[in-house]
Amino acid sequence: FTGMMIGTLLLTTAGCGGGSAPAANSASQGGEAAKIGVVAYMSGGGAAYGQAQKEGLELAKDEINALGKVKIELVYEDSRGDKTEAINAANKLINKDNVVGIIGPTLSGEMFAVGPIAHQSGVPIMGTSTTAEGITDIGEFVFRNALPESSAVPQAVKMAVQKYNLKKVALMYSSNNDWAVSGYKTMEQALKDNGVEVLATETFADKDTDFSAQLTKISSLKPDAVMVSSLYQEAALVLRKARETGINVPFVGTNGFNSPELIKIAGKAAEGAIVASPWYPGKENEKIKKFVADYKAKNNKVPDQFAAQAYDALYIYASALEKAGSSTDRTKLRDSLATIKDFQGVTGKFAFDDKRNPLMDATVLIVKDGQFTELK
Ligand code: 1QQ
Structure with a gap:
């Protein structure tokens, strides 16, 4: 019983349930917060990945909301690194919470289970750490700023x-x-x-x-x-x-x-x-320095790659929401996300290619004296 199969099954069931969830693509009501769902591995053996993602997202959300161009509300679901949990989380976010878009899930395996549901529901979904081959082949609503392996x-x-x-x-x-x-x-x-x-x-x-x-x-x-x-x-x-x-x-x-x-x-x-x-906090760059300092002040540690990629992902969503001019229209948000070509994040310059994969640089790191340092 593969994750894909479970995904299709639950999707069908949700479809038969019949019209309980109103479509989230009515026109924007001025000033209404855009609801973005987050599916992350926040407890269990790989919890540090999802916790870092949450911390990155929270910092970005506070900054974006303070800037005031768009307002974002995040709805978190813990997938525990499990495909079935991830599917349940996505169905809830899509049909009950009526989110305009999703960030996550943390694992590629979870995305292979959840991506088809988001795609068929017409909900944009963006992986910030899903690095396996084939992620965006799931469909045109599936994006990632995760650097592919x-x-x-x-x-x-x-x-x-x-x-x-x-x-x-x-x-x-x-x-x-x-x-x-x-x-x-x-x-x-x-x-x-x-x-x-x-x-x-x-x-x-x-x-x-x-x-x-x-x-x-x-x-x-x-x-x-x-x-x-x-x-x-x-x-x-x-x-x-x-x-x-x-x-x-x-x-x-x-x-x-x-x-x-x-x-x-x-x-x-x-x-x-x-x-x-794709992330190296030691770079001489004002944007990175500010992010590291603000993250440290809030979380008492240096942000890791999972925090940084999630932080950038929410800014990418914010920029797409602003261009879309709606906090609820899922299709407009998808189309707007696909046009992002000149984004500057803490992980550097970023653009989506025509398959919604990131164009971005990587640094090779090595652990030395208990720290990741650049391998030159
Ligand atoms: C993936 C990954 C993992 C390391 C995320 C935690 O890259 O599942 O794609």
């Missing part, structure tokens, strides 16, 4: 190959996570493109805690590096076990590595972990 991974792999003269590596990924599988495939292709040999490919599952069998095997093959596609929880435990097993080579990750939780959980074992990110 197909842009991020080749940069990280190429940099690591050059920097550490990699010839042979081992691969690991979580095989029951749609995004992790997609990220692994992208890694495999990037390694091929760089002429690197893959000595072994080992799998595990989300929520696994014992990686000794895979790492014992990998250790015996003496790779120059290990590449891992998984969320921070599993990646951190892999790193810890790897160092214990005597594997002290660089690790290259996919987007799951981009949470400071990776470093918190792995401790010293995270040193040398490499990942490409």
Whole structure:
């Protein structure tokens, strides 16, 4: 029973329920707040991703509302990283809360379940961290400002190959996570493109805690590096076990590595972990400095990539809402979002391409002395 199938099923059921929810595309009533739904992974094993997204969104919302050009109200739903929960959340937001658009969900797998519902309901939906292949192929109401792995991974792999003269590596990924599988495939292709040999490919599952069998095997093959596609929880435990097993080579990750939780959980074992990110707080830029300072004042920590991408996503919505001239018209909002070409956010210059994927830059980062720093 795939997420897609559940999605279709619930959509059909909602459709048969019959006209309980009024369409949210009446003309704008001056000054009315635009209701935007948020589906995020806010509790459970990957909660740090969704919590960071919420913090980024809250800061952006307060600033946008203070500016006064458009007014935004956010309605949060916790998906707990689960496709069925994400589907229930989206159906509620679309049919009960009557949101004009949705931000999220956090995971690509959740988007594969929820995107078709939003698309068929004519509700724009934007992923801020959905980096797998094929996300926007779901339909023309589906957007993302998340940097696809197909842009991020080749940069990280190429940099690591050059920097550490990699010839042979081992691969690991979580095989029951749609995004992790997609990220692994992208890694495999990037390694091929760089002429690197893959000595072994080992799998595990989300929520696994014992990686000794895979790492014992990998250790015996003496790779120059290990590449891992998984969320921070599993990646951190892999790193810890790897160092214990005597594997002290660089690790290259996919987007799951981009949470400071990776470093918190792995401790010293995270040193040398490499990942490409659309966000780097250390850049000399006034907009970034202000965002970091304001976020710190509110949340007592430096914003991570998930906070920054969510922060920019709400500004992108605000700018589209302003152009659309309506706080309730879902179709106008979709069309307006699609025209965003010259946006300047804390993650840099941003535009949607004609497939509603982002055109934006990435920085390759490495964990050094317990911090993500730029790998040059
Ligand atoms: C995806 C991701 C994850 C790392 C988000 C937390 O990139 O599921 O697409």
